[in-house]
Amino acid sequence: MRQLDVRSVGTVAAGGAAGAVARHLLVGAGGSSGWAVTLAVNVAGAFLLGLLLERLARGGPDTGRRRLRLLLGTGALGGFTTYSGIAVEVLARLDAGSWAGAAGYGLGTVLAGLAACGAGVVVGARRAAR
Template sequence: MGGSSRVTERVPLDVVAVVALGGVLGAEARYGAGRVWSTAAEAFPWTTLTINVVGCLVIGVFLVAITEGRPAHRLVRPFFGTGVLGGFTTFSTYCVDVQRLLNHGQSAKAVGYLALTLAAALAAVAGGAGATRWVLRRGAGAR
């Protein structure tokens, strides 16, 4: 029962606040998308797939833009990257969707959804990052 030897770093309160605010905004956007484009229990979960792929595309663009492009305020990354996009995308709903499909006897659809989400999300983040790098290089070359 000894003390932890790990050193913990205090997270500044302003960072916690912007992550929380961003998380609320991202989760509200996801909830709204789910209400507008709801999915029946046995149907393919297009809404969750779209949310996660769009979130991955945006994080690819965003992280390259703020790390390789123009410097951003120190709170932009935790607000938008961790908060908004973390609240918008949803691994837990992805897992629940797979379980729901399996419970409805849709095992092929569940496996397809697993594979498609993984492939599309990875392609989206890579495509967003690559396209942003290309735009940044073109902009730097024009100067």
């Protein structure tokens, strides 16, 4: 079992704090359209995560880039995206009696995130090939 690396935990925490603050500011600025901003944040974050991880993977062994992956991937993008926000939006639609809206929002967000992540991987691979 690996020992806890305090520097790695600090790196993830710093990135996570920055990502969560960025998301909070964007969703708050969305006002009554906060649900759309939450969706956009999750899809954009999935794209950026796919792009980041593809670029880092194509750079060779992970030894020198591990901290960057922890800071930006696990930390910043992990804090930026929010599946708890999806759950809140789904529950709001269920409370309003819109089962179809709840299912559509939840499933749509997950599928859009998968597509965006795949697109990020493709963009990262193309840029690396140049």
